[in-house]
Amino acid sequence: MATVTYRDALNQALREEMARDPDVFLMGEEVGVYQGAYKVSRGLLEEFGARRVVDTPIAENGFAGVGVGAAMVGLRPVIEFMTWNFALLAIDQVVNSAAKMLYMSGGQIPIPIVFRGPGGAALQLAAQHSQAFESWYAHVPGLKVVAPATPYDAKGLLKSAIRDNNPVVFLEGEMLYNAKGEVPDEEYTIPLGEADVKREGSDVTIVCHSKTVAVVQKAAEQLAAEHDVSAEVIDLRTIRPLDVAAVVASVRKTNRCVVVEEGWPFAGIGAQVVDSIQREAFDDLDAPVLRVAGADVPMPYNKHLERLAKPRPENVIEAVRRVTYLDGD
Amino acid sequence: MVQPYQTTPLDAERAGFYRELLRQMVQARRFEEKAGEAYAQGKIGGFCHLYIGQEAVAVGALAAVREDDYVFASYREHAHILLRGTSSRAVMAELFGKRTGCSKGKGGSMHLFDVERNFLGGHGIVGAHLPLAAGAAFAAKYRGTDQIAICFFGEAAVNIGAFHETLNMAALWELPVVFVVENNRYGMGTALERSAAVWDVYRRACSYDMAEEIADGMDVLAVNETVGRAVERARDEQAPTLIEARTYRYMGHSMADPIHGHYRTKEELEQQKQKDPIEHLKGRLLSDGLLDEDEFKVMDGEIRDEMEDAFAFADESPDPAPEDLYTDVYVE
Numbered sequence: 087m088a089t090v091t092y093r094d095a096l097n098q099a100l101r102e103e104m105a106r107d108p109d110v111f112l113m114g115e116e117v118g119v120y121q122g123a124y125k126v127s128r129g130l131l132e133e134f135g136a137r138r139v140v141d142t143p144i145a146e147n148g149f150a151g152v153g154v155g156a157a158m159v160g161l162r163p164v165i166e167f168m169t170w171n172f173a174l175l176a177i178d179q180v181v182n183s184a185a186k187m188l189y190m191s192g193g194q195i196p197i198p199i200v201f202r203g204p205g206g207a208a209l210q211l212a213a214q215h216s217q218a219f220e221s222w223y224a225h226v227p228g229l230k231v232v233a234p235a236t237p238y239d240a241k242g243l244l245k246s247a248i249r250d251n252n253p254v255v256f257l258e259g260e261m262l263y264n265a266k267g268e269v270p271d272e273e274y275t276i277p278l279g280e281a282d283v284k285r286e287g288s289d290v291t292i293v294c295h296s297k298t299v300a301v302v303q304k305a306a307e308q309l310a311a312e313h314d315v316s317a318e319v320i321d322l323r324t325i326r327p328l329d330v331a332a333v334v335a336s337v338r339k340t341n342r343c344v345v346v347e348e349g350w351p352f353a354g355i356g357a358q359v360v361d362s363i364q365r366e367a368f369d370d371l372d373a374p375v376l377r378v379a380g381a382d383v384p385m386p387y388n389k390h391l392e393r394l395a396k397p398r399p400e401n402v403i404e405a406v407r408r409v410t411y412l413d414g415d
Numbered sequence: 416m417v418q419p420y421q422t423t424p425l426d427a428e429r430a431g432f433y434r435e436l437l438r439q440m441v442q443a444r445r446f447e448e449k450a451g452e453a454y455a456q457g458k459i460g461g462f463c464h465l466y467i468g469q470e471a472v473a474v475g476a477l478a479a480v481r482e483d484d485y486v487f488a489s490y491r492e493h494a495h496i497l498l499r500g501t502s503s504r505a506v507m508a509e510l511f512g513k514r515t516g517c518s519k520g521k522g523g524s525m526h527l528f529d530v531e532r533n534f535l536g537g538h539g540i541v542g543a544h545l546p547l548a549a550g551a552a553f554a555a556k557y558r559g560t561d562q563i564a565i566c567f568f569g570e571a572a573v574n575i576g577a578f579h580e581t582l583n584m585a586a587l588w589e590l591p592v593v594f595v596v597e598n599n600r601y602g603m604g605t606a607l608e609r610s611a612a613v614w615d616v617y618r619r620a621c622s623y624d625m626a627e628e629i630a631d632g633m634d635v636l637a638v639n640e641t642v643g644r645a646v647e648r649a650r651d652e653q654a655p656t657l658i659e660a661r662t663y664r665y666m667g668h669s670m671a672d673p674i675h676g677h678y679r680t681k682e683e684l685e686q687q688k689q690k691d692p693i694e695h696l697k698g699r700l701l702s703d704g705l706l707d708e709d710e711f712k713v714m715d716g717e718i719r720d721e722m723e724d725a726f727a728f729a730d731e732s733p734d735p736a737p738e739d740l741y742t743d744v745y746v747e
Contacts, residue, residue: 111557137557143587148546148580155550155564158535159485161557163550178577182540183547191528191536192519193743227744251746 087270093263095237096126099244100164102273104134107162110248113140113149114166114203123168124204124263150176150201154183157199157253164248167203170219170257176201177222184253185228198251202244204260205233206297206348207385210392216385218349220295223255224326224358230278231325233257235299237267239323242276250278259297281329283336287318290406291336293359294346295322298397302346305402313403315410325355330362337363341372342409346397351379373409378402430705436478436635437700437711440470440693442718443494446503447666449722450493450510450524454670458730459510463524464491468665471692472597473498475630475638476565476660479646483533485551485564490525490539491597495567499532503725513732520735521743541602542568542575545594549581552592556653563591563649565642570616570659571602579622582657586623591649593642594657597632599664604678617659625657632662633690663687 090098104110111134116123118131118141131139142149146167153163167173173180184197207216224231230252234240240258247254259265284299285306294302299321306317318336322329337343343363345356356377363375381395407413425433447465454463466473469491477486477498488495496506501517509516510524518528518537527537535551538544548566555562572578573596585592596616600607608614620627626648630641638660645656665688667674675681700706 143580143583145580145584147577148549148584151543151546151577151581152550152553152584155487155547155552156554156557157550158547159551159554161554178540178543179546182543183538187536188746189743190518190522190526191530191743192517192521194518194528194530195535196746230745 087268089266090237090269091263092237092240092259092265092267093124093126095241095269096244096258097128098269099241099248100127100130101133103245103248104130104138109160110162110164111138111140112164112166113142113153115142115144115168117141117166124260126263127166146172146176147179150179151183153199154179154187154197157197158187158195162198162248164200164202167201169215169260170203170205171215171217173201173203180223180229180253180255181226185226189228196251197253200244200247200254200256202256202258204263205257206259206261207392207396208260210387210389212387213384218347218380220257220325220347221349221354224355228253229326230254231257232278232323233296233325234323235259235262235296235321237265237269239276239282241269242274243278243323245275246278249275254278257296261297265300276323279324279327279329281332282321282323283318284321285317285319287316287340289316289340290342290344290410291318291320291333291340292344292346292402292406293320293322293333295325295355296348298346298348301397301399302402305399305406308399309403309406313407313412315406315412317406328358328362330366333359333362334366337367338370341370343375344378344402344405344409345375346378346402348380348397351377351382354379373411376405376409378405425699425703425705427703427705433696433700434706436474436639437693437696437706438714438718439474439498440635440696441715442721443470443474443497444693445718445722446493446497446506446725449726450507451666451670453510453726459524460512461523462490463510463670464668465666465670466491466494468687469597469599469632469662470494471635471638472595472632472660472662473567475635476567476595476642478639479643480563480565483562485533485535485548485562487535487544487548487551487564488537488567489541489544489569489572490537491569492527492537492567493524496527496529496534496537499529499534501529501532501534503721504728507725507729508732511729511732512734513729514735514739515728515732519739542572542577544568545572545577545581549585549590549592552585552590553588555591561650563593563646565593565595565646567595567597569602570596570598570600570607571605571610573616573619574611582620582623582625585655586625589653590655591653592655593645593649594655595642596657596659598659598661601664601668601678603668603672606678615659617657620657625655628656628658630658630660632660633692633695635692635696
């Protein structure tokens, strides 16, 4: 086991998959000569050449569509968006072309493509550069949506995403690129669609993904140390297909649940998770399921306001105390 | 505005080729007439965009590409897929939404696909298939094959961002792709002159230092020659071309839209019909002695029979099964 950053784990996944399959290529803004806006593609141009590491103009809709077109005839593109905020310009290609091609061609044309890049808020980047889009893409049949929290998961899931024959939206955490974790030296993949128990517990289930996993883990430690609450932390890892079985199994054990996400609350991922729980584990619940989400506002620039807009450990602890009735009720 | 018809004499040795182009144009028209009939009877739902009047463009252009080249089209693409060799039965059945259709009844008129014949849609968002065609050309170049991609779209698509993004990348990366603007003068009900600052569409190519061509889109031979040059340029020089084919749509934007009215006059329509691409080629072949009227009647009769058969096949075909609703969403 080596300790590597989330960024380098992604880099390893790209390097290994490009070495493994000559049909895999990387395309996006600044991926080549500049070595990647966030250095995820560092060294790939030197190793694989400009044919397979393709710098693009700033034309998200255009190069996303070029990727879909290449996938239509059998290549396996990895399209990097500098951030998912800019990918709004390409959402027509992601939704109208990539997600629907298989269906509207009556099963003739699969689209084996990965759209990847950083999402979510970083620090003081303000409203247009601080958005978590998981629920937007997860809404769309035909897409798979992945949002890893750790270097280990990032590498194993990206490798699976590249090998998948469906379009995969792969949302990396902009604030996670420097996060360190252990990654095996030998090759491995992680199947899409499987949640992971990041911490075992017995009193409450906390469902989260991507950056909020670290927030929830911090909260879980505090809950154990200061509130005598044993929290089980479920990292969804893949948003679509959603591992409902893993969530329900945990809720059956703990009888209480809090769902945490960075995105906006309205029609968010948490709403979907709550829907599954109320249908499949209604009789197991000892309290209504609560959600913690980003504030329902465009992201403010001011750092104090920004801190308030993001899910924090104290929000999670407050929600857990409510579902465990530690505050009365 | 449209160039006068060419008057260069026909080459008698190519009579077979001319007659085949004529047959293909008649086939495209009879198919659309039948589709219009079926739409009026309620057998075709949704949007149905007919190609009548524009036949010379697809016929001339697709006679200039190879079977292994990639073809992309907009939602006005019934003729284009037929020209790739997909049966009129499979296409009509798709319009009827039947399981025997070329997209299993899940695509409809706007989403015709036949991957075996490299017909890659059938796309319903204006301009959005231009980058797809560039992507297929990118793949051909990536693999080192000598395939090219050809992409058909209306003149109204040249005002959308995807057009510019794609032309820039195609020129920058020297992709083997041919862009064919089917300038039928109206984007739905908005005349080119009311939507574009530059009325000569082919001139847009200069922004990207791309080869440009203009063709009389009512003259199948002119289109064929022009596209032939562009295909050669793509295949041999890895250079894209923007072609403007000036044509005219006889029908409304879709079957749900008026044929004329606020946006164009009946007189204009009737005047344009004087330049009909089928009548034009037929007239030339007759006057040069390369076709006789009886021959044409036999051919037309055969095509009409083919369309009757396609209609009956589509009509009698089964609907998709309810369980088909949930297939083809993901590849296993």
